[in-house]
Amino acid sequence: SQQGEEDPQALSIQEGENATMNCSYKTSINNLQWYRQNSGRGLVHLILIRSNEREKHSGRLRVTLDTSKKSSSLLITASRAADTASYFCATDNYGQNFVFGPGTRLSVLP
Amino acid sequence: NAGVTQTPKFQVLKTGQSMTLQCAQDMNHNSMYWYRQDPGMGLRLIYYSASEGTTDKGEVPNGYNVSRLNKREFSLRLESAAPSQTSVYFCASSAGLAADTQYFGPGTRLTVL
Numbered sequence: 001s002q003q004g005e006e007d008p009q010a011l012s013i014q015e016g017e018n019a020t021m022n023c024s025y026k027t028s029i030n031n032l033q034w035y036r037q038n039s040g041r042g043l044v045h046l047i048l049i050r051s052n053e054r055e056k057h058s059g060r061l062r063v064t065l066d067t068s069k070k071s072s073s074l075l076i077t078a079s080r081a082a083d084t085a086s087y088f089c090a091t092d093n094y095g096q097n098f099v100f101g102p103g104t105r106l107s108v109l110p
Numbered sequence: 111n112a113g114v115t116q117t118p119k120f121q122v123l124k125t126g127q128s129m130t131l132q133c134a135q136d137m138n139h140n141s142m143y144w145y146r147q148d149p150g151m152g153l154r155l156i157y158y159s160a161s162e163g164t165t166d167k168g169e170v171p172n173g174y175n176v177s178r179l180n181k182r183e184f185s186l187r188l189e190s191a192a193p194s195q196t197s198v199y200f201c202a203s204s205a206g207l208a209a210d211t212q213y214f215g216p217g218t219r220l221t222v223l
Binding site for chain 2 (some may be wrong): 033040041042043044045048087090098099100101102103
């Protein structure tokens, strides 16, 4: 069973627009991470947010965490064609292991 | 500094054949992981090794075995490959278990006929 579920499954936007994707999870977590996967490649870590944090920024990325709703969102501002990729959230079940969601496929059109 | 390397990149097997996927990391990480990724799905954990000398089952361990050969290397073995094991396999490592960032290899694309 998968802990994290991303929404939407696929998202298509124009270059320069903002992209928002969401992740919902089922049980209490220690932290939540977002990863990016370019086609045919391994995953690359983007950002980690701990359960006692509500918002975190890294460059054009903004992540929020609402533990009461068991959800997180990833906002990519001023998107570029190079942002085209699949985005995954991964939840840490207090040291057991990471559980990845099925991902959001983002297409940024020039 | 190569990070996480995996061999081979591609492999085609016939049902019943065996093979070992190799993974090595040069970041002095304690923990290592094997995942599989099926089309349109996220990663599912097969096995992990919290530290040298220990291995534990993940979500989908059936049909696989692992060996943590030393701190750098973590191999995944398919003893008798089945078509259901057709997938892309990723190895990852982290400084510690779970709470740390995981660093991924480029993946091995395995097809079982």
